[in-house]
Amino acid sequence: MTLRRLCSLLVVATFLSATAAHAAIHHVNPGESIQAAIDGASPGDTILVEPGTYQEDPGSLYGLHITTKALRLIGKVKKHLGEAGKVRILQNGGQETGIYAAPPGCDYKDTECDGVLKGFYVRGFTVEGFPQNGIQTRWVENFRFVRNESVNNLNNGIYPTLSANGLVRNNVSYGSLDTAMWVAGSENVRVIGNEVYGSPIGLEITVSNRVVVRHNDIHDNTVGVGLFHPNAAGNPPLPVMKNWIIEDNEIYDNNLPNPAPPQSFQAGLPHGGGVLLLGVSDHVIRKNTIEGNDFYGIGVLGWCTATSFDPGRNCIARPPIADPSANNNFVYKNVLNDNGTNPPGGHPLAPTASDIIYLQTPPPAGPEPGTGNCFVFNHPSDLTFFSSEPDGELPDDGC
Numbered sequence: 001m002t003l004r005r006l007c008s009l010l011v012v013a014t015f016l017s018a019t020a021a022h023a024a025i026h027h028v029n030p031g032e033s034i035q036a037a038i039d040g041a042s043p044g045d046t047i048l049v050e051p052g053t054y055q056e057d058p059g060s061l062y063g064l065h066i067t068t069k070a071l072r073l074i075g076k077v078k079k080h081l082g083e084a085g086k087v088r089i090l091q092n093g094g095q096e097t098g099i100y101a102a103p104p105g106c107d108y109k110d111t112e113c114d115g116v117l118k119g120f121y122v123r124g125f126t127v128e129g130f131p132q133n134g135i136q137t138r139w140v141e142n143f144r145f146v147r148n149e150s151v152n153n154l155n156n157g158i159y160p161t162l163s164a165n166g167l168v169r170n171n172v173s174y175g176s177l178d179t180a181m182w183v184a185g186s187e188n189v190r191v192i193g194n195e196v197y198g199s200p201i202g203l204e205i206t207v208s209n210r211v212v213v214r215h216n217d218i219h220d221n222t223v224g225v226g227l228f229h230p231n232a233a234g235n236p237p238l239p240v241m242k243n244w245i246i247e248d249n250e251i252y253d254n255n256l257p258n259p260a261p262p263q264s265f266q267a268g269l270p271h272g273g274g275v276l277l278l279g280v281s282d283h284v285i286r287k288n289t290i291e292g293n294d295f296y297g298i299g300v301l302g303w304c305t306a307t308s309f310d311p312g313r314n315c316i317a318r319p320p321i322a323d324p325s326a327n328n329n330f331v332y333k334n335v336l337n338d339n340g341t342n343p344p345g346g347h348p349l350a351p352t353a354s355d356i357i358y359l360q361t362p363p364p365a366g367p368e369p370g371t372g373n374c375f376v377f378n379h380p381s382d383l384t385f386f387s388s389e390p391d392g393e394l395p396d397d398g399c
Contacts, residue, residue, distance in 0.1 A: 022042070022044065023042075023044040023045055023046065024041070024042065024045045024046075025045070025046045025048060026040065026041055026045060026046070026047045026048065027048050027050070028047060028048065028049045028050065029050045029052070030050060030051075030052030030053070030054070031052075033054075033056060034047065034049055034054055034056065034064055034073075034089075035056045035057065035060075035064055035065065038064060038065070038066055038068065038071065038073070041068055041071055042068070043068055043069045043070050043071070043119075044069075044070045044071075045068075045071060045072070046071075046072040046073075046074060047071065047072065047073050047074065048074050048076055049073075049074065049075045049076060049087050049124075049125075050076055050087070051075075051076060051077065051078050051081065051084065051085045051086060051087055052087065052088070053088045053090060054087070054088065054089055054090070055089075055090050055091075055092040056089075056092060056095070057092075057093075057095075058092045058093020058094060058095065059093060059094060060094075060095055061094070061095060061096050061097065061100075061107065061108070062095060062096070062097050062098070062099070062100045062108075063089045063090075063091065063092070063095050063097070063098040063099060063127065063130065064089060064098070064099045064100070065100055066099070066100070066101040066102075066117075066120060067101075067102065067103060067104040067117065069117055069118045069119050069120075070118060070119035070120075071101075071119070071120060071121070072121040073099070073120075073121065073122045073123070073125070074121075074122075074123050074124055075087030075123065075124030075125045075126075076124065077124045077147070086126045086149075087124055087125050087126065088125075088126045088127075088128060089125055089126070089127045089128070090128050090129055091128070091129040091130045091131070095130060096108070096130060096131055096132040096133075097130055097132045097133040097134075097136055097153075098127035098128075098130045098133065098134045098135060098136075098150075098153060099122060099125060099127055099134070099135045099136070100133075100136050100137075100138070101117060101120040101122075101136070101137045101138075101140050101143070102117055102137065102138040102139055102140065103115040103116060103117045103139055106138060106139055108132065108133065108136060108138060110138075113138070113139045113162075115139070116139050116140070116141050117137075117139060117140045117141070118140075118141050118142060119140075119141070119142045119143070120137060120140050120142070120143045120144070121143070121144040121146070122135060122144070122145055122146070122148060123144075123145075123146040123147050123148065124146075124147055124148065125148045125149070126148070126149040126151060127148065127149070127150050127151070127153060128151040128152060128153070129151070129152050129153065130153045130154070131153075131154050131155070132153070132154070132155045132156075133153055133155050133156045133157070133159045134150030134151075134153035134156070134157045134158055134159070134173065134176075135148055135150060135157075135158050135159065136156070136159040136160070136161065137159075137160045137161065137162075137163045137166070138161055138162050138163065139162050139163065140160075140163040140164075140166075141163065141164045141165055142164075142165045142166070143160060143163055143165075143166040143167075144166065144167045144169075145158060145160070145166075145167070145168045145169070145171055146167070146169050146170060146171070147169075147170045147171065148171045148172075149171065149172045149173070150171070150172070150173040150174070150175075150176070150180070151174065151175055152174075152175035152176075153175070153176055154176060154177045154178075155176065155177065155178050156176055156178050156179045156180075156181075156182045157173035157174070157175075157176045157179070157180045157181055157182075157196070157199070158171055158173045158180070158181045158182075158194075159179075159181075159182050159184070160183055160184075160186055160189060161182070161183075161184040161185050161186060161234075161235070162184070162185045162186065162235065163186045163189075164186060164187045164188055164189075165187070165188045165189075166186065166188070166189045166190070167189075167190050167192070168181065168183075168189065168190070168191045168192070168194060169190070169191075169192045169193050169194070170192075170193045170194065171194045171195075172194070172195045172196075173194070173195075173196050173199075174195075174196065174197045174198035174199060175198050175199065176198075176199040176200075177199070177200065177259055177260055177261060177266075178199070178200060178201065178260065178264070178266055179199060179200065179201040179202075179203070179204040179226070179266075180196035180197065180198070180199040180201070180202050180203065180221065181194060181196045181202070181203045181204070182201075182203075182204040182205075182206075183204070183205045183206075183208055183211050184204075184205075184206050184207060184208065184233060184234065184235055185206070185207045185208060185233070185235035185238070186208045186209075186211070187208060187209045187210055188209070188210045188211075189208065189210070189211045189212075190211075190212045190214070191203065191211065191212065191213045191214070191216065192212075192213075192214050192215055192216070193214075193215045193216065194216045194217070195216070195217040195218075195219075196216065196217075196218050196221070197217075197218070197219050197220040197221060198220055198221065198256065199221050199222070199256075199259075200221065200222045200223065200256075200258055200259060200260040200266040200267075200269060201221060201222065201223050201225075201226045201266060201269070202218040202219070202221035202223070202224045202225060202254065203216065203218055203224070203225050203226070204225075204226040204227075204228065205226070205227050205228070205244050206227075206228045206229075206230065206232060206233035206235070207230050207233045207235045207236070207237060207238055207241055208238070208241060208244065209238060209240045209241055209242055209243065210242070210243045211243070211244045211245070212245045212247075213225070213244070213245065213246045213247070213249060214245075214247050214248050214249065215248050215249065216249045216250070217249075217250050218249060218250065218251045218252075218254070219250070219251070219252050219253050219254065220253055220254065220255070220256055221254045221256055222254065222255075222256045222257070222258045222259075222260075222266075222269055222270075222271045222272075222273070223254060223269050223271075223273035223274075223276050224251040224252075224254040224273065224274045224275060224290075224293065225246060225249075225251060225274070225275040225276065226269075226276050226278075227244055227246075227275070227276065227277040227278065227280050227283060228276075228278050228279070228280065229278050229279035229280055229303040229320065229322065229324060230320075230321050230322045231279075231303060231307075231318060231320055231321060231322075231324075232265050232278070236321070237321060237322045241280065241281075241282075241322075242281070242282035242283070243282065243283065243284075244280075244283040244284070245283070245284045245286075246275060246283070246284065246285045246286070246288060247284065247285075247286045247287050247288065248287050248288065249288045249289075250288075250289050251274045251275060251288055251289070251290045251291075251293070251297075252274075252289070252290070252291045252292045252293070253291075253292045253293070254271070254272065254273055254274060254293050255271050255272050255292075255293065255294045255342075256271055257271055258270070258271055265313070268307075268310055268313060270295055270343075270344045270347050270349075271294065271295065271344060272293050272294030272295030272296070272342070272343060272344060272353075273293055273295050273296055273299060274290040274293040274296060274297040274298060274299075274336075274339060275288070275290065275297070275298045275299070276296075276299045276301075277298075277299065277300045277301070277326055277329060278301055278302075278303050278306050278326070279301070279302055279303025279304070279306070279320070279322075279323075279324045279325065279326055279368075280326060280329075281323070281325065281326060281327040281328050281329065282327070282328045282329070283329050283330075284329070284330045284331075285298060285329070285330070285331045285332075285334065286330065286331070286332050286333050286334065287333045287334065288334045288335070289334075289335045290334055290335070290336045290337075290339065290355075291335075291336070291337045291338055291339065292337070292338050292339070293339045293340075294339075294340070294341060294342040294343060294344075294353075295339075295340060295342075295343045295344065295347075295350075295353050296339055296340050296352075296353060296354060296355070296356070296357045297334075297336040297339035297340070297354075297355040297356060297383075298331060298334065298336070298355070298356045298357070299356075299357040299359075300326050300329060300331065300356075300357070300358050300359075300373065301326065301357070301358075301359045301360065302324055302325050302326055302359070302360035302361060302366065302367075302368030302370060303315070303320055303324035303325075303326075303368075304320065304324045304361060304366055304367055304368060305359055305360055305361045305366065305368060305388075306359075308361070309348045309349075315367070320367075324367055324368055325360065325367065325368035325369055325370055325371075326360060326368070326370060326373065327369070327370060327371050327372050327373065328371070328372035328373065328398055329372075329373050329374070329398075330373075330374045330398065331356070331373070331374065331375045331376075331378065332374065332375070332376045332377045332378060333377045333378065333379075334378045334379070335378075335379050335380075336355035336356065336378060336379070336380075336383050337355075337380070337383075339354065339355045339384075340353035340354040340355055340357075340384055341353070351386075352386035353386075354383075354384035354385050354386050355378075355383040355384045355385060356375065356378065356383065356384075356385040356386075356394065357385070357386050358370075358373070358375070358385070358386070358387045358388060358389070358394055358395065359386070359387075359388045360388055361388070370388075370395065371397065371398070372397060372398035373395045373396075373397070373398050374395070374396055374397070374398035374399035375394035375395060375396065376396060376399050
Protein backbone atom coordinates (compact mmCIF):
# COMPACT_ATOMS: atom_id res chain seq x y z
CA MET A 1 0.00 0.00 0.00
CA THR A 2 1.39 3.40 -0.96
CA LEU A 3 1.75 6.20 1.57
CA ARG A 4 -0.77 8.29 -0.39
CA ARG A 5 -3.32 5.45 -0.30
CA LEU A 6 -2.81 4.96 3.45
CA CYS A 7 -3.26 8.67 4.12
CA SER A 8 -6.48 8.70 2.07
CA LEU A 9 -7.90 5.78 4.05
CA LEU A 10 -7.02 7.47 7.34
CA VAL A 11 -8.77 10.67 6.25
CA VAL A 12 -11.92 8.73 5.30
CA ALA A 13 -11.87 6.74 8.55
CA THR A 14 -11.44 9.91 10.59
CA PHE A 15 -14.33 11.57 8.79
CA LEU A 16 -16.63 8.57 9.29
CA SER A 17 -15.69 8.30 12.96
CA ALA A 18 -16.37 11.99 13.49
CA THR A 19 -19.72 11.70 11.71
CA ALA A 20 -20.74 8.65 13.76
CA ALA A 21 -19.66 10.36 16.97
CA HIS A 22 -21.93 13.32 16.34
CA ALA A 23 -24.98 11.30 15.25
CA ALA A 24 -27.55 10.78 18.00
CA ILE A 25 -30.33 8.27 18.56
CA HIS A 26 -33.68 9.59 19.79
CA HIS A 27 -36.17 7.17 21.37
CA VAL A 28 -39.93 7.73 21.16
CA ASN A 29 -42.50 5.79 23.18
CA PRO A 30 -46.32 5.70 22.94
CA GLY A 31 -47.78 8.92 24.31
CA GLU A 32 -44.79 10.93 23.15
CA SER A 33 -44.47 13.01 19.97
CA ILE A 34 -42.48 11.65 17.04
CA GLN A 35 -42.55 15.09 15.43
CA ALA A 36 -40.96 16.64 18.51
CA ALA A 37 -38.09 14.18 18.21
CA ILE A 38 -37.75 14.97 14.50
CA ASP A 39 -37.71 18.71 15.21
CA GLY A 40 -35.01 18.23 17.83
CA ALA A 41 -32.79 16.03 15.67
CA SER A 42 -29.61 17.02 13.84
CA PRO A 43 -28.48 15.86 10.38
CA GLY A 44 -27.57 12.18 10.45
CA ASP A 45 -29.57 11.37 13.60
CA THR A 46 -31.84 8.35 14.03
CA ILE A 47 -35.37 8.39 15.47
CA LEU A 48 -36.34 5.00 16.97
CA VAL A 49 -40.08 4.63 17.57
CA GLU A 50 -41.63 1.93 19.77
CA PRO A 51 -44.79 0.11 18.64
CA GLY A 52 -48.04 1.96 19.25
CA THR A 53 -50.56 4.30 17.64
CA TYR A 54 -49.45 7.89 17.12
CA GLN A 55 -51.43 10.96 16.12
CA GLU A 56 -49.57 14.23 15.80
CA ASP A 57 -50.51 17.93 15.61
CA PRO A 58 -53.99 18.22 14.02
CA GLY A 59 -53.11 21.71 12.77
CA SER A 60 -50.29 20.48 10.52
CA LEU A 61 -50.58 19.47 6.86
CA TYR A 62 -48.60 16.33 7.71
CA GLY A 63 -48.62 13.48 10.15
CA LEU A 64 -44.82 13.70 10.21
CA HIS A 65 -42.78 16.38 8.41
CA ILE A 66 -39.05 15.87 7.77
CA THR A 67 -36.82 18.72 6.59
CA THR A 68 -33.54 17.65 8.22
CA LYS A 69 -31.02 16.00 5.92
CA ALA A 70 -29.88 12.40 6.35
CA LEU A 71 -32.47 11.67 9.03
CA ARG A 72 -33.27 8.00 9.74
CA LEU A 73 -36.84 7.31 10.87
CA ILE A 74 -37.22 3.72 12.12
CA GLY A 75 -40.27 2.01 13.56
CA LYS A 76 -39.32 -0.85 15.88
CA VAL A 77 -41.91 -3.31 14.59
CA LYS A 78 -42.48 -6.45 16.67
CA LYS A 79 -43.97 -8.94 14.26
CA HIS A 80 -44.73 -11.56 16.89
CA LEU A 81 -47.30 -9.16 18.40
CA GLY A 82 -49.27 -8.83 15.15
CA GLU A 83 -51.24 -5.59 14.86
CA ALA A 84 -50.16 -4.56 18.36
CA GLY A 85 -46.54 -4.68 17.25
CA LYS A 86 -46.93 -2.05 14.51
CA VAL A 87 -45.89 1.60 14.59
CA ARG A 88 -49.06 3.28 13.28
CA ILE A 89 -49.41 6.88 12.12
CA LEU A 90 -53.10 7.84 11.93
CA GLN A 91 -54.60 10.93 10.32
CA ASN A 92 -55.59 13.67 12.75
CA GLY A 93 -57.52 16.91 12.21
CA GLY A 94 -56.51 18.77 9.05
CA GLN A 95 -53.53 16.60 8.17
CA GLU A 96 -53.39 15.71 4.45
CA THR A 97 -50.27 13.57 3.94
CA GLY A 98 -48.86 11.00 6.37
CA ILE A 99 -45.05 11.16 6.22
CA TYR A 100 -43.56 13.92 4.06
CA ALA A 101 -39.86 14.63 3.48
CA ALA A 102 -38.69 17.72 1.54
CA PRO A 103 -36.40 20.74 1.90
CA PRO A 104 -37.60 23.45 4.31
CA GLY A 105 -40.40 25.57 2.87
CA CYS A 106 -41.36 23.09 0.15
CA ASP A 107 -44.90 21.81 0.57
CA TYR A 108 -46.35 18.83 -1.23
CA LYS A 109 -48.37 20.98 -3.66
CA ASP A 110 -45.50 23.31 -4.63
CA THR A 111 -44.36 23.11 -8.27
CA GLU A 112 -40.97 24.69 -7.58
CA CYS A 113 -38.53 24.59 -4.69
CA ASP A 114 -35.12 26.04 -3.84
CA GLY A 115 -32.70 23.35 -2.82
CA VAL A 116 -32.65 19.59 -2.32
CA LEU A 117 -32.91 17.53 0.84
CA LYS A 118 -29.90 15.20 0.94
CA GLY A 119 -30.80 11.85 2.44
CA PHE A 120 -33.92 10.33 4.02
CA TYR A 121 -34.58 6.82 5.37
CA VAL A 122 -37.91 5.52 6.64
CA ARG A 123 -38.59 1.96 7.80
CA GLY A 124 -41.25 0.11 9.70
CA PHE A 125 -44.16 2.57 9.67
CA THR A 126 -47.83 1.86 8.98
CA VAL A 127 -49.49 5.04 7.67
CA GLU A 128 -53.29 5.06 7.56
CA GLY A 129 -56.25 7.10 6.45
CA PHE A 130 -54.77 10.32 5.05
CA PRO A 131 -56.85 12.07 2.36
CA GLN A 132 -53.82 12.78 0.15
CA ASN A 133 -50.66 10.66 0.26
CA GLY A 134 -49.24 8.07 2.61
CA ILE A 135 -45.44 8.43 2.41
CA GLN A 136 -44.04 11.05 0.05
CA THR A 137 -40.72 12.65 -0.84
CA ARG A 138 -40.33 15.79 -2.92
CA TRP A 139 -36.95 17.19 -3.99
CA VAL A 140 -35.07 14.53 -2.02
CA GLU A 141 -31.80 12.94 -3.13
CA ASN A 142 -30.78 9.56 -1.72
CA PHE A 143 -33.96 8.21 -0.15
CA ARG A 144 -34.97 4.79 1.15
CA PHE A 145 -38.48 3.47 1.87
CA VAL A 146 -38.11 0.01 3.43
CA ARG A 147 -40.75 -2.30 4.97
CA ASN A 148 -43.47 0.30 5.40
CA GLU A 149 -47.21 -0.10 4.97
CA SER A 150 -49.63 2.36 3.36
CA VAL A 151 -53.28 1.69 4.19
CA ASN A 152 -56.24 3.59 2.70
CA ASN A 153 -54.39 6.82 1.95
CA LEU A 154 -56.84 8.15 -0.55
CA ASN A 155 -54.77 9.81 -3.23
CA ASN A 156 -51.48 7.92 -3.49
CA GLY A 157 -49.95 5.44 -1.08
CA ILE A 158 -46.15 5.43 -1.45
CA TYR A 159 -45.11 8.34 -3.63
CA PRO A 160 -41.52 9.41 -4.38
CA THR A 161 -41.81 12.44 -6.62
CA LEU A 162 -39.26 14.94 -7.99
CA SER A 163 -36.59 12.89 -6.22
CA ALA A 164 -33.46 10.97 -7.19
CA ASN A 165 -31.29 8.00 -6.27
CA GLY A 166 -33.84 6.06 -4.28
CA LEU A 167 -34.87 2.60 -3.15
CA VAL A 168 -38.47 1.50 -2.50
CA ARG A 169 -38.19 -2.01 -1.10
CA ASN A 170 -40.41 -4.58 0.62
CA ASN A 171 -43.29 -2.20 1.29
CA VAL A 172 -47.02 -2.98 1.20
CA SER A 173 -49.51 -0.45 -0.17
CA TYR A 174 -53.25 -0.77 -0.75
CA GLY A 175 -56.57 1.04 -0.62
CA SER A 176 -55.71 4.23 -2.55
CA LEU A 177 -58.13 5.90 -4.98
CA ASP A 178 -55.36 6.87 -7.40
CA THR A 179 -52.18 4.79 -7.20
CA ALA A 180 -50.83 2.45 -4.54
CA MET A 181 -47.21 3.23 -5.49
CA TRP A 182 -46.20 6.01 -7.89
CA VAL A 183 -42.73 7.10 -9.07
CA ALA A 184 -43.20 10.55 -10.60
CA GLY A 185 -40.74 13.08 -11.99
CA SER A 186 -37.84 11.13 -10.51
CA GLU A 187 -34.53 9.63 -11.56
CA ASN A 188 -32.57 6.49 -10.72
CA VAL A 189 -35.12 4.71 -8.54
CA ARG A 190 -35.30 0.99 -7.72
CA VAL A 191 -38.69 -0.50 -6.80
CA ILE A 192 -38.07 -4.01 -5.49
CA GLY A 193 -40.03 -6.66 -3.63
CA ASN A 194 -43.17 -4.64 -2.85
CA GLU A 195 -46.79 -5.76 -2.74
CA VAL A 196 -49.40 -3.37 -4.16
CA TYR A 197 -53.11 -4.06 -4.51
CA GLY A 198 -56.66 -2.80 -4.09
CA SER A 199 -56.25 0.50 -6.01
CA PRO A 200 -57.10 1.90 -9.48
CA ILE A 201 -53.39 1.60 -10.39
CA GLY A 202 -51.06 -0.69 -8.52
CA LEU A 203 -47.72 0.76 -9.61
CA GLU A 204 -47.33 3.82 -11.83
CA ILE A 205 -44.38 5.58 -13.47
CA THR A 206 -44.55 8.98 -15.16
CA VAL A 207 -42.03 11.60 -16.30
CA SER A 208 -39.02 9.76 -14.89
CA ASN A 209 -35.64 8.41 -15.99
CA ARG A 210 -33.96 5.12 -15.07
CA VAL A 211 -36.51 3.26 -12.96
CA VAL A 212 -36.12 -0.46 -12.25
CA VAL A 213 -39.20 -2.38 -11.09
CA ARG A 214 -38.31 -5.92 -10.06
CA HIS A 215 -39.72 -8.83 -8.00
CA ASN A 216 -42.95 -7.07 -7.03
CA ASP A 217 -46.32 -8.71 -6.32
CA ILE A 218 -48.97 -6.66 -8.15
CA HIS A 219 -52.53 -7.90 -7.96
CA ASP A 220 -56.23 -7.06 -7.58
CA ASN A 221 -55.99 -3.50 -8.91
CA THR A 222 -57.93 -1.99 -11.82
CA VAL A 223 -54.64 -1.80 -13.77
CA GLY A 224 -51.56 -3.52 -12.38
CA VAL A 225 -48.77 -1.37 -13.84
CA GLY A 226 -49.32 2.00 -15.57
CA LEU A 227 -46.54 3.56 -17.67
CA PHE A 228 -48.07 6.84 -18.73
CA HIS A 229 -47.53 9.82 -21.04
CA PRO A 230 -46.80 13.22 -19.39
CA ASN A 231 -50.40 14.31 -20.08
CA ALA A 232 -51.41 11.90 -17.30
CA ALA A 233 -48.86 13.30 -14.83
CA GLY A 234 -48.76 16.23 -12.48
CA ASN A 235 -45.20 17.13 -13.49
CA PRO A 236 -43.95 18.69 -16.75
CA PRO A 237 -41.90 16.56 -19.18
CA LEU A 238 -38.20 16.01 -18.54
CA PRO A 239 -35.52 16.19 -21.25
CA VAL A 240 -34.97 12.43 -20.78
CA MET A 241 -37.77 9.99 -19.84
CA LYS A 242 -36.27 6.58 -20.66
CA ASN A 243 -35.22 3.24 -19.28
CA TRP A 244 -38.14 2.07 -17.18
CA ILE A 245 -37.43 -1.63 -16.73
CA ILE A 246 -40.33 -3.82 -15.61
CA GLU A 247 -38.94 -7.31 -15.00
CA ASP A 248 -39.45 -10.48 -12.98
CA ASN A 249 -42.72 -9.31 -11.43
CA GLU A 250 -45.90 -11.27 -10.65
CA ILE A 251 -48.81 -9.30 -12.18
CA TYR A 252 -52.15 -11.03 -11.84
CA ASP A 253 -55.92 -10.73 -11.33
CA ASN A 254 -56.05 -6.98 -11.80
CA ASN A 255 -59.82 -6.92 -12.28
CA LEU A 256 -60.94 -4.50 -9.57
CA PRO A 257 -63.97 -2.39 -10.65
CA ASN A 258 -62.53 1.10 -10.84
CA PRO A 259 -63.09 3.04 -7.55
CA ALA A 260 -61.40 6.28 -8.73
CA PRO A 261 -63.28 9.57 -8.28
CA PRO A 262 -65.29 10.66 -11.34
CA GLN A 263 -63.54 13.09 -13.72
CA SER A 264 -60.08 11.94 -12.65
CA PHE A 265 -57.71 10.47 -15.23
CA GLN A 266 -57.75 7.20 -13.33
CA ALA A 267 -61.55 6.96 -13.59
CA GLY A 268 -61.21 6.45 -17.35
CA LEU A 269 -59.20 3.22 -16.97
CA PRO A 270 -61.18 0.05 -17.65
CA HIS A 271 -60.59 -2.81 -15.27
CA GLY A 272 -58.77 -5.96 -16.25
CA GLY A 273 -55.30 -4.65 -17.22
CA GLY A 274 -51.91 -6.17 -16.42
CA VAL A 275 -49.30 -3.73 -17.80
CA LEU A 276 -50.51 -0.62 -19.68
CA LEU A 277 -47.95 1.44 -21.60
CA LEU A 278 -49.51 4.63 -22.99
CA GLY A 279 -47.57 6.93 -25.28
CA VAL A 280 -44.11 6.49 -23.75
CA SER A 281 -40.91 5.26 -25.36
CA ASP A 282 -37.60 3.50 -24.73
CA HIS A 283 -38.72 1.10 -22.02
CA VAL A 284 -38.45 -2.63 -21.29
CA ILE A 285 -41.10 -5.14 -20.16
CA ARG A 286 -39.44 -8.52 -19.71
CA LYS A 287 -39.56 -11.83 -17.84
CA ASN A 288 -42.78 -11.04 -15.98
CA THR A 289 -45.51 -13.55 -15.21
CA ILE A 290 -48.80 -11.91 -16.19
CA GLU A 291 -51.97 -13.92 -15.60
CA GLY A 292 -55.71 -13.67 -15.11
CA ASN A 293 -56.22 -10.05 -16.17
CA ASP A 294 -59.65 -9.91 -17.80
CA PHE A 295 -58.97 -7.29 -20.51
CA TYR A 296 -55.28 -7.63 -21.46
CA GLY A 297 -51.98 -8.83 -20.12
CA ILE A 298 -49.77 -6.19 -21.79
CA GLY A 299 -51.19 -3.18 -23.64
CA VAL A 300 -48.90 -0.91 -25.68
CA LEU A 301 -50.90 2.00 -27.09
CA GLY A 302 -50.28 5.45 -28.46
CA TRP A 303 -51.56 8.15 -26.12
CA CYS A 304 -53.88 9.72 -28.68
CA THR A 305 -55.25 6.33 -29.70
CA ALA A 306 -55.96 5.40 -26.09
CA THR A 307 -57.74 8.67 -25.29
CA SER A 308 -59.59 9.04 -28.61
CA PHE A 309 -62.80 7.60 -27.12
CA ASP A 310 -63.07 10.29 -24.45
CA PRO A 311 -64.10 13.74 -25.79
CA GLY A 312 -62.88 15.47 -22.64
CA ARG A 313 -59.41 13.91 -22.60
CA ASN A 314 -58.57 13.21 -26.23
CA CYS A 315 -55.71 14.86 -28.10
CA ILE A 316 -58.00 17.48 -29.60
CA ALA A 317 -59.35 18.65 -26.27
CA ARG A 318 -55.97 18.24 -24.55
CA PRO A 319 -53.10 18.36 -27.07
CA PRO A 320 -50.15 16.19 -26.06
CA ILE A 321 -47.32 18.04 -24.32
CA ALA A 322 -44.82 15.43 -25.56
CA ASP A 323 -44.63 12.89 -28.39
CA PRO A 324 -47.76 10.69 -28.02
CA SER A 325 -46.29 7.71 -29.85
CA ALA A 326 -45.02 4.55 -28.15
CA ASN A 327 -41.63 3.89 -29.75
CA ASN A 328 -38.58 1.71 -29.11
CA ASN A 329 -40.17 -0.44 -26.44
CA PHE A 330 -38.84 -3.96 -25.88
CA VAL A 331 -41.37 -6.58 -24.74
CA TYR A 332 -39.85 -10.02 -24.41
CA LYS A 333 -39.70 -13.30 -22.48
CA ASN A 334 -42.90 -12.61 -20.55
CA VAL A 335 -45.21 -15.50 -19.62
CA LEU A 336 -48.86 -14.62 -20.28
CA ASN A 337 -51.79 -16.85 -19.40
CA ASP A 338 -55.57 -16.42 -19.30
CA ASN A 339 -55.62 -12.71 -20.08
CA GLY A 340 -58.33 -11.02 -22.14
CA THR A 341 -61.01 -13.60 -21.42
CA ASN A 342 -63.65 -11.30 -19.90
CA PRO A 343 -63.26 -7.66 -21.05
CA PRO A 344 -65.56 -4.97 -19.65
CA GLY A 345 -68.79 -4.95 -21.60
CA GLY A 346 -69.38 -2.06 -23.96
CA HIS A 347 -65.81 -0.75 -24.00
CA PRO A 348 -64.81 0.30 -27.56
CA LEU A 349 -61.64 -1.80 -27.38
CA ALA A 350 -63.30 -4.90 -25.95
CA PRO A 351 -62.96 -6.76 -29.29
CA THR A 352 -59.16 -6.44 -29.00
CA ALA A 353 -59.03 -8.23 -25.62
CA SER A 354 -56.08 -10.63 -25.50
CA ASP A 355 -52.79 -11.43 -23.82
CA ILE A 356 -51.08 -8.60 -25.75
CA ILE A 357 -52.67 -5.54 -27.37
CA TYR A 358 -50.61 -3.31 -29.66
CA LEU A 359 -52.57 -0.34 -30.97
CA GLN A 360 -51.41 2.96 -32.50
CA THR A 361 -52.77 5.31 -35.15
CA PRO A 362 -49.91 6.08 -37.57
CA PRO A 363 -49.79 8.99 -40.03
CA PRO A 364 -51.65 10.24 -41.99
CA ALA A 365 -54.64 9.26 -39.83
CA GLY A 366 -52.82 9.93 -36.57
CA PRO A 367 -49.66 11.28 -34.93
CA GLU A 368 -48.21 7.95 -33.78
CA PRO A 369 -45.68 6.27 -36.08
CA GLY A 370 -44.98 3.54 -33.53
CA THR A 371 -41.45 2.70 -34.67
CA GLY A 372 -38.71 0.56 -33.18
CA ASN A 373 -40.88 -1.63 -30.97
CA CYS A 374 -40.00 -5.29 -30.41
CA PHE A 375 -42.21 -8.13 -29.21
CA VAL A 376 -40.26 -11.38 -29.10
CA PHE A 377 -39.95 -14.66 -27.16
CA ASN A 378 -43.11 -14.14 -25.14
CA HIS A 379 -44.79 -17.37 -24.00
CA PRO A 380 -46.67 -19.56 -24.56
CA SER A 381 -46.36 -19.76 -28.31
CA ASP A 382 -50.14 -19.74 -28.71
CA LEU A 383 -50.76 -16.61 -26.62
CA THR A 384 -53.47 -14.32 -27.97
CA PHE A 385 -52.75 -10.87 -29.39
CA PHE A 386 -54.22 -7.99 -31.34
CA SER A 387 -52.10 -5.67 -33.46
CA SER A 388 -52.85 -2.55 -35.49
CA GLU A 389 -49.86 -3.24 -37.77
CA PRO A 390 -50.85 -3.58 -41.45
CA ASP A 391 -49.95 -7.28 -41.46
CA GLY A 392 -51.77 -7.90 -38.17
CA GLU A 393 -48.59 -9.09 -36.47
CA LEU A 394 -46.86 -7.67 -33.43
CA PRO A 395 -44.05 -5.32 -34.48
CA ASP A 396 -40.45 -6.53 -34.52
CA ASP A 397 -38.68 -3.68 -36.31
CA GLY A 398 -36.86 -2.80 -33.08
CA CYS A 399 -35.58 -6.32 -32.41
